[in-house]
Amino acid sequence: MLIKFPFGKEKIEVELPDSTDVLESKATEYVPTKSQEELVQEALENPIGSKRVSELAVGKKNIVIITSDHTRPVPSKVTLPLYLKEIRKNNPTCDITILIATGFHRETTKEEMIDKYGEDIVKSEKFVIHKSQNDEDMAYLGKLPSGGDLLINKLAVEADLLVSEGFIEPHFFAGFSGGRKSILPGIASQKTVFGNHCAKFIASDKSRTGNLDGNPIHKDMEFAAKEAKLAFILNVAIDADKKVIAAFAGDPFKAHEEGCAFVKGLSVVEGTDADIVITTNGGYPLDQNIYQSVKSMTAAEACAKPDGIIIEASKCNDGHGGESFYQTFKNAKSAQEVEDTILKVKMEDTIADQWESQILARILARHEVLYVADESAKQILEDMHMQYVPTIKEALEIALEKKGKNAKIAVIPEGISVIVNPKSAK
Known part of the structure; x- marks a missing residue:
């Protein structure tokens, strides 16, 4: 099957196995009767x-x-x-x-x-x-x-x-x-x-x-x-x-x-348990930075097995989206360290972008993330404990090499537009 993924102001077409689970909002089919x-x-x-x-x-x-x-x-x-x-x-x-x-x-x-x-x-x-x-x-x-x-x-x-x-x-x-x-x-x-x-x-x-x-x-x-x-x-x-x-x-x-x-x-879709989940943040303007793209990663998180690989495709031409967000990961040895540290922070001591860091750390502590983005974001992504990959096709090849050619694949073309009913407890 061919799936179109929004990326910046473009659409990327990727060929995937017919057995791939596709999770999409019904908004893609909804046709209003008025302008x-x-x-x-x-x-x-x-x-x-x-x-x-x-x-x-x-x-x-x-x-x-x-x-x-x-x-x-x-x-x-x-x-x-x-x-x-x-x-x-x-x-x-x-x-x-x-x-x-x-x-x-x-x-x-x-x-x-x-x-x-x-x-x-x-x-x-x-x-x-x-x-x-x-x-x-x-x-x-x-x-x-x-x-x-x-x-x-x-x-x-x-x-x-x-x-x-x-x-x-x-x-x-x-x-x-x-x-x-x-x-x-x-x-x-x-x-x-x-x-x-x-x-x-x-x-x-x-x-x-x-x-x-x-x-x-x-x-x-x-x-x-x-x-x-x-x-x-x-x-x-x-x-x-x-x-x-x-x-x-x-x-x-x-x-x-x-x-x-x-x-x-x-928006409600039935979840799945996949070895590999591919998603996006819906293209421009929502995928301008890593900060915003954490949203769609939570949809992928809800569909991935505990050791599943997430492939996020977001342009990120505007970089990380938050200096404190970026520095939190850059200065930590691991995502688990970030999560453990944040969970101890009291309300009155909350710092800039802590919420986004907390959610991303939760995901990265449990899933490997292969990130397809503009090349300008490569170093930032690596500093934040994610692997930069130039294309979705290459990311999928890497994921399949790790998970096996018969790995179960799920795609959420627009991760920000769905509410996933998880299939099993994570």
Whole structure:
């Protein structure tokens, strides 16, 4: 069989045995009956559990729209123009600020903004990039259920109306992206992010892909959204081509819940126990760095035998994605050492990128990872205890040599888009 794997802005075609297990989201087959614009407009006109945002905007002078940054494939060129038009429908003179939710990521560049939002909107609208390390930009809103301090961007707190846009996908420790996540970690202080992403919460068996029930990370996030007075959301579900296939607008919790149910219905796949698992992070913009690509590796982890080999194909043209993340592995003798060290760290002592390091260490301590990436990432990958391989074909040859020609192979063409029901306990 021939399988196409997204890699950067391209697709890599690889020939695999017919016996290969292919795990794909049903989103690849889902065909909406309306255009992207029609789906978004319909959602805005028929909000879930809320008045239309055009009604909420009446009389408001200072409105803030939280939007996703360059690492998220939210199709803002489609959503933002319609969102802005709806907000201004009954209040054309309101002052709107578009706040880019970077979380703990680096700042979005001007070129990335134009690529994501479109040149016209970047020129005509007021954008502010959230900087999580700037204490002077934050306002204190009390304690989270976990006990951590809730500090978020003052622009959001001072707004007369706070709304957000985003997309919903399975998330490897928050359960799902979207909704409340635009507040925490989106526009939160790094101190708040550190507390929410602490070792204890990441280690919880409730903090897993597709699960919100009893998820301590999700609980903090919902609390943060309520305290921030997030009034309205516009969230979309997308396909492999990053096109809108469904839209959900309205109450930040009811609309998000409905969106998560839709995505879950498409994303759940039955797991397998494979000797070799090949996956990707869905191509650009999600596979720009190693940091983001850990997400898809968790899907492969759920399908690999305890000693199985994982082949990750992610472009990583932007390198590691987090200096602390990189240094944690570079300065350790092994992934097991990283995991053991992090599990002893208290919430208040959480450091930058610790959560991502913890999950990657968990995977690397149990599985050999062959990493297909841009050649510029070769040294970084080797420093982080992974083996760089130029192509998927070569990686598969290496894996088969180690596991035998009759090894069981599974592929997850887009590891970030599935929720795996594990076949057996790992």
